[in-house]
Amino acid sequence: MARVYNFSAGPAVLPEEVLLEAQRELLDYHGCGMSVNEMSHRSKTFDNIIQTAEQDIRDLYNIPDNYKVLFLQGGAYQQFAAIPMNLMKNKKAGYIVTGQWAKKAYQEAKIYGESVKLASSEDKTFTYIPDCSNLPITDDMDYVYICKNNTIYGTHFSKLPNTKGKDLVADVSSCFLSEPEDISKYGIIYGGVQKNVGPAGLVISIIREDLIRDDVMPFTPTMLKFKTQADKGSLFNTPNCWSIYMCGLVFKWLKANGGLKEMQARNQEKAKILYDYLDNSKLFRPTVTNVEDRSLMNVPFVTDSEELNAKFVKEAAENGLVSLKGHRTVGGMRASIYNAMPKEGVEKLVQFMDKFEKEN
Numbered sequence: 001m002a003r004v005y006n007f008s009a010g011p012a013v014l015p016e017e018v019l020l021e022a023q024r025e026l027l028d029y030h031g032c033g034m035s036v037n038e039m040s041h042r043s044k045t046f047d048n049i050i051q052t053a054e055q056d057i058r059d060l061y062n063i064p065d066n067y068k069v070l071f072l073q074g075g076a077y078q079q080f081a082a083i084p085m086n087l088m089k090n091k092k093a094g095y096i097v098t099g100q101w102a103k104k105a106y107q108e109a110k111i112y113g114e115s116v117k118l119a120s121s122e123d124k125t126f127t128y129i130p131d132c133s134n135l136p137i138t139d140d141m142d143y144v145y146i147c148k149n150n151t152i153y154g155t156h157f158s159k160l161p162n163t164k165g166k167d168l169v170a171d172v173s174s175c176f177l178s179e180p181e182d183i184s185k186y187g188i189i190y191g192g193v194q195k196n197v198g199p200a201g202l203v204i205s206i207i208r209e210d211l212i213r214d215d216v217m218p219f220t221p222t223m224l225k226f227k228t229q230a231d232k233g234s235l236f237n238t239p240n241c242w243s244i245y246m247c248g249l250v251f252k253w254l255k256a257n258g259g260l261k262e263m264q265a266r267n268q269e270k271a272k273i274l275y276d277y278l279d280n281s282k283l284f285r286p287t288v289t290n291v292e293d294r295s296l297m298n299v300p301f302v303t304d305s306e307e308l309n310a311k312f313v314k315e316a317a318e319n320g321l322v323s324l325k326g327h328r329t330v331g332g333m334r335a336s337i338y339n340a341m342p343k344e345g346v347e348k349l350v351q352f353m354d355k356f357e358k359e360n
């Protein structure tokens with residue numbers, strides 16, 4: 001069996017050790033004679049799985065006690081609606097629009113209240129993070145929203161915006177557990193796990209307790225009230241048991257590999273290999289030129305020729321370097337180099353790019 005180097009933006013590469021462990025446990029989880037896929041979410045065994053997963057993510061992110069960790073479904077996209085429904089008291093919030101996902105969240109919030117575009121980088125195809133030191137935030141805004149790592153465009157907030165005292169809500173789907181976070185700087189920090197953590201179908205939302213309220217918008221579906229899930233320990237209804245289990249294995253893997261400081265160091269090292277090459281290449285160039293705005297997770301790059309882009313993606317795949325085609329709105333290529341991408345994968349990619357450059 002030949003495993004490829006998978007540069008997909010998501011669902012994406014998972015640690016091989018984790019996949020092998022899941023394989024070993026697939027038919028008989030810890031001697032209980034059944035698979036995690038077959039057991040009741042109300043069983044003692046599953047309770048232990050979800051409790052352990054929660055404790056491990058609390059340890060990894062050093063989550064303060066006044067924050068709840070919720071394991072939710074519906075994708076990050078559903079949170080675009082759940083967040084305004086739960087948080088908009090004044091029916092007004094500020095959005096920093098740095099990419100497609102932030103824009104979609106901004107647009108979704110319009111259904112529920114006034115969503116104000118505080119800043120945007122759309123004028124240059126979202127290739128930079130705008131200055132967020134003095135945004136037009138008004139007193140009546142319920143929160144300020146960002147997408148911390150812009151999966152499609154390869155930008156990342158290296159510094160959080162000045163929210164002028166308003167609660168910060170952040171979508172960290174594509175940089176989840178890739179770097180340490182000071183959770184106390186956020187009201188809500190959440191992400192779909194399928195980019196950097198686990199299998200698709202699970203969103204983990206870390207929410208400060210005072211934002212979990214009864215007085216949500218009156219039409220809020222029971223399932224979308226944060227309080228519903230918080231009161232029931234994410235077991236109000238049947239959760240995505242398999243993804244919670246897999247994420248739990250990934251949390252153990254992260255702990256065994258030195259935690260988030262070490263992950264950040266590894267991610268910086270991997271990204272540097274790729275950006276250094278791109279900055280010196282005569283054929284390829286990175287689309288994000290502001291060094292401090294560059295994502296460590298998603299690296300878009302292009303040549304000046306559509307034909308060469310297509311040829312590169314095709315030949316790379318023939319050499320075991322797959323899913324390098326860029327998002328349709330950017331074109332070119334994108335290498336997603338999440339936690340589970342080994343350094344050798346990035347080195348192989350750069351070697352191949354160098355060879356391709358010489359041949360073309």
Ligand SMILES: *Cc1c(COP(=O)(O)O)cnc(C)c1O
Binds near residue numbers: 149150172174
């Ligand atoms: C992929 C992605 C989403 C969408 O996630 P779904 O789980 O498919 O809804 C939202 N935000 C970011 C930053 C993403 O990368």
